[in-house]
Amino acid sequence: MPAAPHYDFVHATAAIIAILALLSGLSLLLVKQVHEQVRVYAVQSVCAAAYTLLVGVNRVDAALIVLAVWTALIKVVVIPIMIDRAVTRRVSEHEVPLVVQVPMSLLIGVTLAGLAYWSASALPTHGALLPMPALGMPLSLVLIGFFFMITRQNVISQIVGLLTLENGVFIATVAIAPGLPFAIGFLLLLDLLPAVVFYGVFARLIAARAKTTSIEDMAVLRG
């Protein structure tokens, strides 16, 4: 008879963080206001930073702890403020037109999460602290972020979807390849920052043309 899994404080905390991160991903599908979407992203990033911190403390790994602090600073504070200042306050409308309505979005989001957990269970990964399958939650965020991007016709929402997808990849990196963040973790964030600045430029350009961040009118190029 297999032994019952042992859950201590650290594993239980990791499990709670994983649940919160997954719920934050699903919550994105519920909100229509762009400011709220940015805030949900910030909450999700708190989960990413907290998980990195937990792994760092558990492994007594100073680099991961620094990375956690850095992640919190960039993703929880700098990026949301930057997006907010760059675009959100400059446009007149704040509600995002939806290609797929909220109930259906949520249903698809839950299905995607189920698919992610099912796919991840086939991979022999032992994630640092995360409940098995370790890649279930990060992969869910990747899929939900992708789905969010393609069904929200708004510049800010697409940025938030992309950053959610990136959060999933980030958590996966800390979970199954905790040595990798030394090599690319900082580079990843440093790279992310200018990318967001550029997104801000693009978004501002679009907003400047029609005082809107909607991309519904972007349909000139086809075929």
Place this chain on the structure above:
Amino acid sequence: MAIWLVIMLALPLAAAAAGVLLGDRPASGRLSAVAAAASFAAALVAVFADHAVRGRHAFGNTFFLDGLSGVFLIAVAFVYAVVAVYSIGYLRPGIGHIRLRRWYWPLLDVFGFALLATPVVANLGVLWVAVELTTVVSALLVTAEGSDESLEAGWKYIVIGSAGLAIGLFGIVLIYAAGVPSLGVHYTPTYSTLAHAAPHLNGSLVRTGFAFALVGFGTKVGLVPMHAWLPDAHSEGPSPVSAMLSGALLAAALYAVLRIGAITQRAVGPSYVHVLLLVFGGLSLLLAAFFTLRQTNYKRLLAYSSIEHMGIVSLGIGIGGPIAAYGAFFHVIVHAAAKTLAFFGAGDLLSRYETRDADDVRGVIRLAPFTGAMVLLGALAITGVPPFGIFRSELLIVTGGFAQSKYALAGLLVVFVNVAFVGVYQLFHRMVISPGEPTPRDRTRLSRPEQPLMAVAMIASLAVVLVLGVWIPSPLNRLLHAAATVIGGRV
């Protein structure tokens, strides 16, 4: 070798810094062109003069150069050099309509730097960062004309490209995780480390990692069905930028796929990598060939042609065996030269007619004979008409298909390449040869003298694709054999 690689990478950065300081002065362009040409020369020395084909590290584990990286390095360095020269002419008043003039040169140089770095870095993490950098910079260049269409194209490109690269990074993370049991938690994922450890890597993680990497980096390659950004970005960006995207960026992203594919192949055997490349390559060739038949925007047509050619290279590698792989790598180089020629010609055409619609362009050969000749030769070159290099590379891939007893694949390749030929050639023939009745105003604009540097860049591209069609120099031959050995098997 190391010093040449450092020079090659330092020059574009120095030119970018100078460009920021000099702003919109003519010296910015001249400096960039000199830096790009010198980088190309340094790349040639690094690849050919120091036996790099054997596979060597430089500066510890910072750089790695072997046959595979050598082929792609030469292709991107050549494109960067000719694009920089062409751009000087294109940015002259009354020719290209670039609004982002102040930042054009620094962005082009940083783009060149990232493209040159991609094939020479030695580890998967830095490879990803280099490809990501190309996205950020080139997306801004796509919007350089400042039109609504270019803005839409730039937005699609950065969103789809970044999503693809995040997925590509996920693939790299999985491959890293596959090495943790044998290499430990902390290791640097250099190609050689992973290649040596390949027999001990976890097979299912490597397979899944490669699938993610193929989809992720394949988005940047423009493989179907992840290609949605490509026709827009190529058609709406300024023509020299389109040439850089098509000839160099797609190749650099394909390099990332093949580099990860080479590791995967060592870990789980070649058939898995080959099958995935055949599926995505075949889909790309098929869809792009048919889309060429219905285009009236000549720059968009060239964009679909780029998807077709990336499909051909993927098929060449996917067929397996040394002959097809040799042909595929040769195709990377000749496609780079042919597609720059085609986009340069299209840029010249666009600057004269101020339309992308082929229905509004007639009789170019009579009104602007040099432009007409270049446009037509570019169309013939990219469609693989002999004696151009693409004919030779496609013939090699088909021969490789027969050598591997993959007759159906070879046959399909022949069929769809000919479908694409019909699509591309009939449109360019109509524009260049068919008689038209231009207005007096058109006559004045169309008959403006050739811009010398644009002409030089076009002739250089034409010379490369033509010469390589009839003669492959022995150092290049050795390099192509070495590249084929990395992923196609020993020759």
